[in-house]
Structures are given as C-alpha cells and as structure tokens.
Amino acid sequence: MFTLAEENYLKAIFHLEHEFQGEVSTNAIAESMETKPSSVTDMIQKLAEKKLLTYKRYKGVQLTAEGKKVAANVIRKHRLWEVFLVEKLKFHWDQVHEIAEQLEHIQSEELITRLDKFLGSPDFDPHGDPIPDKHGVLKRTEKKLLSEIDKNQKGVCVGVKESSPEFLQYLDKKKISIGTKIRVLGKEFFDGSMIIQVFDDQFFISKTVAENIYVQTI
Amino acid sequence: MFTLAEENYLKAIFHLEHEFQGEVSTNAIAESMETKPSSVTDMIQKLAEKKLLTYKRYKGVQLTAEGKKVAANVIRKHRLWEVFLVEKLKFHWDQVHEIAEQLEHIQSEELITRLDKFLGSPDFDPHGDPIPDKHGVLKRTEKKLLSEIDKNQKGVCVGVKESSPEFLQYLDKKKISIGTKIRVLGKEFFDGSMIIQVFDDQFFISKTVAENIYVQTI
DNA sequence: CTATATTTTTAGACTAGGCTAAAAATAATA
DNA sequence: TATTATTTTTAGCCTAGTCTAAAAATATAG
Incomplete structure (x- = not known):
C-alpha cells in the first residue's frame, strides 16, 4: 500500500x-x-x-483525512506491538521502541486484528499512550502522573515515565503493571508522598515514585 | 546488518x-x-x-559458511514467526507464509531469543519443516507422511500437506496439532487406512488423511 | 568440429529516497 | 522601507535494486 x-x-x-x-x-x-x-x-x-x-x-x-487514517494506523500497530513485546515477551518498557519501529510496517489487516484480540484489545501502550482504534480514532484522554491524583480518587496505571530496571523491578515487587488499579488513600503535602492501595495491599510511596507513574483516572 | x-x-x-x-x-x-x-x-x-x-x-x-549462517537465521525467524501466527494468533497453517515473509526481516537478536522461549523452543514450523537453531544449524531430519509409518511405530505430528479449512477442522476435532504424538496401531493394506492412537483415543483414519499429515518418527 | 541454442554477463537506463549547494521566498531587523 | 537572516525549494548528483537489449561464454546437435 x-x-x-x-x-x-x-x-x-x-x-x-x-x-x-x-x-x-x-x-x-x-x-x-x-x-x-x-x-x-x-x-x-x-x-x-x-x-x-x-x-x-x-x-x-x-x-488530509486519508493521511491521518494511514498515520494513525501505523501508530496503532506500533503501540500494539509494544504491548506484545512487554506483556508477552517480557521486554522492559524502554527496550521496545526500536523493535516496534520495525514491526509497525508489517502489512496485514488480519494480523493486527488478531494481535489486538490476543492482547485483549488494550487501550494504552506500555508508555501510557493511547492506542488508536481500527478506524484510526484516537481516544483523546489525558494521561496524568499519579502525583497529580487527589485523595480518594482512583486511576489505572497506563505507563511509566522513568524506566530504569531498578524502577521497573520496584513496580514489579509492588504488583503494579499496566492496567493495575491504584487508589490514592492519602497524600502528604509536606513531601508529596502518598499512601495508595493496589489490589488489597496498602502501602507508602515517595513523591519520586508517584511522579513516574502515568495513570488514567476512572 | x-x-x-x-x-x-x-x-x-x-x-x-x-x-x-x-x-x-x-x-x-x-x-x-x-x-x-x-x-x-x-x-x-x-x-x-x-x-x-x-x-x-x-x-x-x-x-560460504557466513552466507549459510545468515540464510539459516532468516529461515529460523521465518519459521518461528509462523509458529507464533498459528499457535498464538490462531491463523490457519496456509495463511501465514506471506506475513512471515515480512516478519523474517525484523532485526533484533533479543526479540528472536524471547520469541523462541515464548513459543517453547519449537523444533518444527506449522508445515513440518525444521527450525534451525540459533547457530543456524538445521537438524537434518526427514519428515515423513503418516501413511509411511509402520504398525506399532510412533511419530510426532510436525505439519500438514493439505491445509484446507475442512481438513484442519477435522484434525482439530481429532485433537491432532503440532507436537501431538501419534501411534500407528494397525494398517490395512487393502485401502491404506489406519487405526491410530492420539492421547488416549484410538480411531480409524483413511489413507487420504494419513497422506496429508507429516510426522517425525520417534 | 562447426553451427546453433542456451545461459550468463555487461551496458545503459529507470525509480525511490537520500544528499549538497545554490537560488528563491518569507521573516525579522535596522 | 531596505537590508539581513532564515526557511524552503530547486537543481543536480548518488546508491540500491531493478529492468531491457545486446554481447559473450558455454552447451548441444548435426
């Protein structure tokens, strides 16, 4: 094409x-x-x-409308492949861009339809960026930093800003990954630290951590 | 490269x-x-x-040795992607060649290492052809038709010759897929039909069926 | 062992996509 | 407004990979 x-x-x-x-x-x-x-x-x-x-x-x-559609479709493919690389092949979130740059050009409607289904039709890629739908429509939802979320609000983790192995391992230990629901139970104005709930665990996180997790409010 | x-x-x-x-x-x-x-x-x-x-x-x-290594690596990638497309994305065995022709050129050692592991390090692609190892060494094992297997011998299904939806559905119903062990319990000279065992089921198959399944003797 | 047929190579041209250097248009400043 | 700076375009060249047409080498047949 x-x-x-x-x-x-x-x-x-x-x-x-x-x-x-x-x-x-x-x-x-x-x-x-x-x-x-x-x-x-x-x-x-x-x-x-x-x-x-x-x-x-x-x-x-x-x-043009046509140009936008083509571009959005390439971006859709890029982001779906990134999800595949991270969720299925266990790549780290910062290792996938280059490979996705290649995979985004594979030509096959059917392939993308099936890949999307295989991945559970994700809405966000591992960097928290939204995945356009098959018509090229990009849900224009703002991703926020967890640090911007108010007390008693909830968000879904959609990605990370920092992506050092250390940070990713920290998140892993805390059972935070893409799609994980996070509730803010308390917020300390003094140092920006937070108490959050992840699944049934409640724990403390520093401002630094909260400033490196992207969430989608729900 | x-x-x-x-x-x-x-x-x-x-x-x-x-x-x-x-x-x-x-x-x-x-x-x-x-x-x-x-x-x-x-x-x-x-x-x-x-x-x-x-x-x-x-x-x-x-x-040259170098040329062979490069070629075998491309073939390795092609065949691993075919396994992915069939086993994970549920493509039919005859729909994957064109897509794999594109995927085989994606450049990333790490990707292939992880893909191989994700797929359980398969030895054969969905057409029954062997997958070269990471050093480009191709296990030179002859694939045979199930019809060529003698009574009381066993083989692993490594692929199919015919790949119409009807035939693939038939195999599906009989629980035969890649890696499935098949034991030949009896063979009728008259019409080439067979009695085979698949898992704990024993059943009859026609010569036509036996001539369209590739196996690796074990 | 010539003559013919076939295979392979060379020569020259084309397209996609990139570059450099120079020209043209637009923007910024005195 | 005239001049200078910046941005954009044009012109011409380059490489990878392909093609056609013609030449050269090899193979085949009488």
Missing part, C-alpha cells in the same frame, strides 16, 4: 500536528526525522500528489 | 542448494525469486564481494 518511507513521514507529521496545532513546517519534519529539509520537500510533494496531505509552497503541510 | 534484498537472495540460494546439491545457477535463482537473470548477476557479485558466497563467472554460486 504505502512504502516504509511514506509511512514514516505520515507518522512524523501526525505527531507534529498534535504537538503544535496547525500546519507543520518543512524544517520541523526534517528535524524530527533527522533528515534534510530538501529531502522533506521532495517527499511531501509526492504525498500531496497522493492526496495524503495538503501542501502550498513555503506554507507547510496538513494531513 | 544486511538489506532486505540481500537476505532474500541468501535465503533463496540456501533453499536451492538443499533442493539440488552443488552450485546454484543464475537462472535457477532468477526463476525462484521471480526476477531477471541480469538482476541476479548484479546481486551475486555484491554478495561475493561481501564474502557471503563464492562466485566464478558463468559457473554459478555457492554460499
């Missing part, structure tokens, strides 16, 4: 459109892809030709 | 060396890869340059 290079451009532009609202400049694309502006100009002209984005010379680009 | 095209050439040559012993001709490669002989000449000169094969003009090629 689309070449590897095309998919990578669409994905990069998609991310940039979300990061800064509005048109995306040639230079911004070049920087994010670690390539040269002249190469970007070449490619965006081809993508405009294919109606995947709109382009006016010197004015930057904007993805 | 190696490009997609290079890996595909090495793989094709590896298969041809096993199919017909000795040197592999330019034309044979071209035919098996559905490309033109002139393109093959170009590529084999590059591969010879890289010491992956030996090449004398007009005399065909032969993989």
